[in-house]
Amino acid sequence: MKPIYLLALSLVFLFISCSKQVDPSEKLNKLIAERDKLNQEIVELQKQISKNDTLKDEKMVKILEISPKEFKSYIRVQGRVDGDENAAVNTKVVGVIKNILVKTGDRVTKGQILATLDDEVLQSSLKELRAQYEFTLTVYERQKRLWDQKIGSEIQYLTAKNNKEAMENRIKSLQEQINMYKLTAPVSGTVEDVSIKIGQAVSPGLSLMRIVNFSKMKVVAEVSETYSSKIKKGDEVEIIFPDIPYTTRSQISFASKFINPVNRTFIVEAQIPSSVTVSANMVAVLNINDYKKTDAIVVPDNLILNENGEKFIYVAEDQNGKLVVARKKIVTGRSYKGETEILQGVDKNIRLIASDLQRIEEGQIVKPL
Known part of the structure; x- marks a missing residue:
């Protein structure tokens, strides 16, 4: 009777030990997942520690003092000299x-x-x-x-x-x-x-001679219809004569309201000051002022950054007596000759960071070079 009891007890213990045994593959996968999680936490902590150390360091950067100023943009077209x-x-x-x-x-x-x-x-x-x-x-x-x-x-x-x-x-x-x-x-x-000679037969419609009155000279240019709503009589214009070379200023004296259906352009004219000596049909370049603002915030194009379609700049703000990097999301307007107007996102006077833009972070302490 006693041997039978001992055998039954052994079978019970064997069953219990078998039911508690874990599959090795499942255990390995679990340990790997725990290891990856720990590694990720370690990396994040290292980044945070590095960032905190970086933010504590005072980085030397170039800072531009930006304040409101007059901003103009121009349309550049080529024309020719003609008599009035x-x-x-x-x-x-x-x-x-x-x-x-x-x-x-x-x-x-x-x-x-x-x-x-x-x-x-x-x-x-x-x-x-x-x-x-x-x-x-x-x-x-x-x-x-x-x-x-x-x-x-x-x-x-x-x-x-x-x-x-x-x-x-x-x-x-x-x-x-x-x-x-x-x-x-x-x-x-x-x-x-x-254009005629003695004995030559002529008929109506032919140009036989040309008379030009040089007492009043002008520049005539054809401008794309895109700018028809932006250019008007009286607009400021810079006239450049590349062959002389000479540059002078004038105003638009005529802006046609008729669009040429062939090349989709309209005619503009600007009077040339009498002090300028030019020849008929000489090449002239017109820089026509199509936009002007007296108190615009303007920054260099290369200091405007773009991330996922969002434009921003880095500025240095005064916090407790120290200059701290701040990222400002902006809305831009007109651009001309490497400068862009900022319409929204900044105050009237800013300290614009102009160097190390890829190596600075928001919240970092900086000093001007």
Whole structure:
């Protein structure tokens, strides 16, 4: 009986010990997870300790004192020099050049005859009409004297008068036709181009000469329609003549409201001061002021950082007598020549950190170089 009892007791203990045994793989995975968690906590603690040590160190950085100032942005376009009065000379009739009375560079006045076309046929007709007019005038004068003396009929007098006036109108009309065979200056100025030769056949629509009035010069430029709402008459403009070289300032004297459907541009003009000596069609560059603010906060472009689409800058703020790094999220506006206006996110006066931007952290103590 006793051996059977001992055997049963041994089986119970064996069952209990087997039920408490843990799978080695499961235990290993558990230990690995605990180790990884401890390693992560160690790394975080090391980072925190390093950061605290860094923040305690006073780092030397370059600091810029930024305060409100005037900020302007410009649109840059290329144009050409033109006279305020730049006119082409053309003919109203078909004909052949008979005489050229001017040459390139000559000064002319408005209405001055520059060249003539062959009008021999019309001159012959005019000579005949004038001979007929002399006879008609004689008849009229005699008939008028008789009529004044109450001699002759009223019909005879009126007929003679009508013939005389009709002949005068024919002569006047023919003289106007002859005048159309003369090329005259449409404006006062300088002859800049003569494109005709004696004996050359010409017709309406052709530019035969060009007269430019240099007493008032201007720059003409074509500007993209993108800026049509930003440029207006009176805007400040900087005019650069790269070939001289020379730079002067003026204002927009004309801004067209018509958009060229071919190249989607509009015309702007700026008067050139009379003290500037330039030539027609000379290249000129216009810097047109399209934006101006008198109290803008402006910072260099390279000091604006971007992280995940968020723009920010580092500034140094006074905390308990020490300068501490602060990160400021900003909203920017216009940019021009390496500077950008800050619209939101900072005060009017800031200490902008301008060096070691990748090696400083918010809360770090800094000193100016």
